[in-house]
Amino acid sequence: MKILHVAAHLGGGVGKAHAALAEARREMGSQERHRFLLLERPQDGRFAERIAAAGCEVIVSPTQAETTRFVAEVDILQIEWWGHPRLFAFLAQTGLPAHRLALWCHVSGLAPPVVPAALAKRADRTVFTSPCSFEAANLRNAIADRPESFAVANSGFGFAARSRPRRPQEGAVSFGFLGTLDFAKLHPDIFDVVDGARSDIRLRLFGHVDPQGAVAARAAAMRHPDRIVFEGHAEDPAEALAGLDALLYLLAADHYGTGENALVEAMSLGLCPLVFANPAERAIVTHGETGIVATSIEDARRWLDWMVDNPSAVARIGAEAARHVGASHSPEASVAAFAAIYAGVMDAPRRPRDFAEALGATPAAWFAASLGGPPAAARARGDHAAERLLAPTSSKGSLGHFQACFPDDAGLAALA
Incomplete structure (x- = not known):
C-alpha cells in the first residue's frame, strides 16, 4: 500500500x-x-x-x-x-x-x-x-x-520505560513544566497557583521564553518571583523531565493542543501531572489514578499543596501514569x-x-474557515482563541502568519 x-x-x-x-x-x-x-x-x-x-x-x-x-x-x-x-x-x-x-x-x-x-x-x-x-x-x-x-x-x-520512576518519599517534590511558554497554550494563572502555595516551591520551566514577553512579565510580577526558574530550551526532553517528580501542566481552557506530547512523555517517565479539566487533558489523565485534575485555580492551589505534603502518593500516581501511557500511547x-x-x-x-x-x-476566506466563521462574528461573540489568531503576531495559524505566507493579498490586508 x-x-x-x-x-x-x-x-x-x-x-x-x-x-x-x-x-x-x-x-x-x-x-x-x-x-x-x-x-x-x-x-x-x-x-x-x-x-x-x-x-x-x-x-x-x-x-x-x-x-x-x-x-x-x-x-x-x-x-x-x-x-x-x-x-x-x-x-x-x-x-x-x-x-x-x-x-x-x-x-x-x-x-x-x-x-x-x-x-x-x-x-x-x-x-x-x-x-x-x-x-x-x-x-x-x-x-x-x-x-x-x-x-x-x-x-x-512516551519514552521507553526507565528502570524505575523517581520516588520522592522524602524531601521536597520537584515540579516542572515542559512545552510552549506562550499564553496561547499556557494558562496565565499558573503563576498565581505557584505564588499561592504554602511551601516555598520551585517550578522549573523548560522551553523558549521571550524575555520581553507576557509570560516573563507575569512571572516577574509574582510576590515570590524566585519560585520560577526559566531553564530555556531542553535539547533532551527526557533528561530534563527525568530530574522532576511532578508536572505542573496547567493550560488555557481554549488551547489548541490535542495529543499533548509533553504531558504523555512526562507521564511515561513516572511524573505525576497536575492538569486542568480541559478536554484534551481529561482524555489522557484520570484523576487520582494517573494524575491530578483540578477544576479551578483555587482547586489547583489546594492540590499543589497536597502534592508537596504527600510525596509518596505523588510517586505512586506517577508510577501508575508510566504504566498507563506505556500501554496506551505507543x-x-x-x-x-x-x-x-x-x-x-x-x-x-x-x-x-x-x-x-x-x-x-482566497487567503481571507481560508483564514475565516480556520476561525470557524467571519472574523467580525468571532469578535462579537468574544471568542478568546479567535482573538489570539486575529492579533498582529506571527504565531501559527494567526492572521500575521497568513499575511507572511500571502503578503500581497488585499483581503488579509483589509482584515488586518
Whole structure:
C-alpha cells in the first residue's frame, strides 16, 4: 500500500509523531510505503531526517507536475492538518486528480483553529489525535451523519520505560513544566497557583521564553518571583523531565493542543501531572489514578499543596501514569490503528474533490474557515482563541502568519 502524506513541514509535534511512526513501521516490518511532500522547508530538520532514515522519501516544495503524478499513483492521500495557510492553498489551488483522502488532525478543533466541517465531509476518513475532538461543536453534524468516517490515532508517545520512576518519599517534590511558554497554550494563572502555595516551591520551566514577553512579565510580577526558574530550551526532553517528580501542566481552557506530547512523555517517565479539566487533558489523565485534575485555580492551589505534603502518593500516581501511557500511547499502537483506518479508506472509490468550494478560494476566506466563521462574528461573540489568531503576531495559524505566507493579498490586508 502506498500512502502520500502532505504536510506544511515536519517540525514540532507533527514531525516528531511521524518520525516515531516511521521507525516503528520499520521495526515491525510493515509493507506500507510512505512518501512525504513538504510545502515548505522545516526550520528544524531533525524529524524529517529521521523519517528519511527510516526508509521514507521526503520531498520539499514539489512542483505542480510532481504533485499531480504522486497523488495519481498512490492508494491514499493523507493530509496532515493543523490549519497552516499553505495547506489551505495546496488544497484549494492545486487541482488534484481523483484520490482517496485521509485527514489526520493535529489540532483539537475545539477552539480556533478549527477543523472545517466542509473539509471533514470531503474526507473518506477524518482521524483525530485525541477523542476530545469528538466534542467539536462545528463537527457535530458531520460526525452524526457519517460516524464511521471518524477515528482516533494517538500522536503523543512516551519514552521507553526507565528502570524505575523517581520516588520522592522524602524531601521536597520537584515540579516542572515542559512545552510552549506562550499564553496561547499556557494558562496565565499558573503563576498565581505557584505564588499561592504554602511551601516555598520551585517550578522549573523548560522551553523558549521571550524575555520581553507576557509570560516573563507575569512571572516577574509574582510576590515570590524566585519560585520560577526559566531553564530555556531542553535539547533532551527526557533528561530534563527525568530530574522532576511532578508536572505542573496547567493550560488555557481554549488551547489548541490535542495529543499533548509533553504531558504523555512526562507521564511515561513516572511524573505525576497536575492538569486542568480541559478536554484534551481529561482524555489522557484520570484523576487520582494517573494524575491530578483540578477544576479551578483555587482547586489547583489546594492540590499543589497536597502534592508537596504527600510525596509518596505523588510517586505512586506517577508510577501508575508510566504504566498507563506505556500501554496506551505507543507508536506501535498508532501504527496498528492506522492499518485499520487505511483498510477502511481503501473501500472508498477514488474521486476528485472541490476543495475551493469547501474552504474558499482566497487567503481571507481560508483564514475565516480556520476561525470557524467571519472574523467580525468571532469578535462579537468574544471568542478568546479567535482573538489570539486575529492579533498582529506571527504565531501559527494567526492572521500575521497568513499575511507572511500571502503578503500581497488585499483581503488579509483589509482584515488586518
